[in-house]
Amino acid sequence: MESLIDYLVPTLLVIGTVVFMEWFAAWSHEHIMHGWGWRWHKSHHEPHDETLEKNDLYAVIFAVFAVGLFWIGSHWFWPLWWIAVGISIYGILYFFMHDGLVHQRWPFKYVPRKGYLKRVYQAHRLHHAVEGRDGCVSFGFVYAEPVDQLVRQLQDNKQKLGSKTQREEDQRAPAE
Template sequence: MGFLDFLVPVVMIAGTVAFMEWFAAWSHEHIMHGWGWGWHKSHHEPHEGGLELNDLYAVVFACFAIGLFYVGSFYWQPLLWIAIGITIYGFLYFFFHDGLVHQRWPFKYIPRKGYLKRVYQAHRLHHAVKGKEGCVSFGFVYAEPVDKLVKKLDNQPKPYDKTAHLDDDERPALH
């Protein structure tokens, strides 16, 4: 086994993970906040229980990856590497979005500094606007700096929760 036999799959897997962040952000903005709002709306509203209609998007991506695993295993191996990259991205999405931001795991952890705090705050700013229009920060693993996102929200006409990105102890008390 030569060096390229190792390098090509690693580059394809890493490239797929990077592409998936771009694709996920694009589809979040243009599909989920567009014609696919029917499923995604459940994610922007309070709900009971662990699952929401929006989770069907993860099922669709998982089915696509499973199909690529099958075709890549039996017919054309590069599709297997792409499937691995999509699956790795799925785990990253689950960790960052479902776990870290929306606390869909059995313990609560809110980051207080660094990159994880920025991701957390950016997605909270995404949810600071009611409805599908006027939202910011559509990525799941990469997040723009919070001050830039706040400026974007300030420059659009729709009202938003100006405390969404603050730590719980920095938020004004609700009466």
């Protein structure tokens, strides 16, 4: 006979993993993809006609990790199986929210006009409002800060980058 705890623990593991994955995805997007992993992620910030981009390799890495957890969880430590379920659910959310809704990598187009989906859409479009990897805002995929906050943050980032660029140019200029 199964008890409530037999359902509660897996449910909490899955929900907790999905929440953690949004935090981890935002963190890795900002610090890895816009950092030392830019060589792959750059393809996502440039126009292209291909169906796939180098950036998709990050999804492959997460999928391989989840498959590994499924395997370990089914053979040795059952909680890892449920964590793999959470990672997989997050991957599905990412696919629909980011690849589908925001970047229109579906065979049909849908631009949300109101509510939560509009906010996620606008937030990620603001992420792509700068050229290159510096000065971006909104690194999450499922959660998005209010758009007015992101616009202010984007303006602040552009000012900081502009003053940094000006200082670098001043340092390179020959002394008179």
